[in-house]
Amino acid sequence: SETMDPGNYYLVYQPPGHNREFDVDPDRENGAFSSLKTTFGESASLAGRPSSNCAEALRQLIDNILCDDLCVITDLTIEAPWISVEQVDNLAIGDKLKIKGKTNYAGEGTPVDGRLVENTFSLRIERLNFDITEENAAMQLATVARVVPENIIPYAGERTYEFAEIDTSTWFAGTYMATVTNIDTGFSESITFTVGGEGVEQDSATLQVPSDPLEAPDTSLEPLPPIIDYSEPVEPEEPKSPGFLLAPLAFTAAFILRRK
Secondary structure, three states: OOOOOOEEEEEEEOOOOOOOOOOEEEEEEOOEEEEEEEOOOOEEEOOOOOHHHHHHHHHHHHOOOOOOOOOEEEEEEEOOOOEEEOOOOOEOOOOEEOOEEEEOOOOEEOOOOOOOEEOOEEEEEEEOOOOOHHHOOHHHOOOEEEEOOEEEEOOOOEEEEEOOOEEOOOOOOEEEEEEEEEOOOOOEEEEEEEEOOOOOOOOOOOOOOOOOOOOOOOOOOOOOOOOOOOOOOOOOOOOOOHHHHHHHHHHHHHHHHHHO
16 A cells, blocks of 8 residues: 555455356556446446445446346545654763654565565664764764564554664764654654753763864953053144133033033
């Protein structure tokens, strides 16, 4: 069902009758059923009909008294694919990281049509604090060992998966994203978590964390000395008349009084 779109489907099982020959036979065009023909002269077109009408048309022809074919019709649902990743608590540097979860993807096997089914999951770890991945050893952890879903959960249509533990002792503190991808279909799901984040206690006596090469350098500058003005002072010119200064002084006094 990997190539089928999600939705509801009718499943028709039709064996021949006592003569071991089909009295009702569907015509196939371009990989789809286009019409129904019979050995007793009746037919039905399936073009443009919804699936429920097509199933009903087949049932009516098989119920004909001239037909000894048998028919069983049931319905099934193809789910949309999903992958769940179990949320990871905040980790201290040096803790073991375990990525696991559930999915409705089938595991490994060969169905009746002979097509090999092997949905393989890969894990990618990325550090979100910086964009320069080449300079961070933790972000170069691109792909961990791949796994195949197994351990089916009865009556739920789900399987579990888990990756091997990852050592974080060489990682830098920050926020990380773990992405689980089905490499056969491209479908993926992600979670984020922190390593050495706020609120995580660490023993500085036993844990030596390397300095982060991507941390911004200290750009603080020494204070500059005060600027001293060595220019010659300029003496004011003598007023030409007493009234020249009285008017500005009077205006200033009035302004100050008004403010008070």
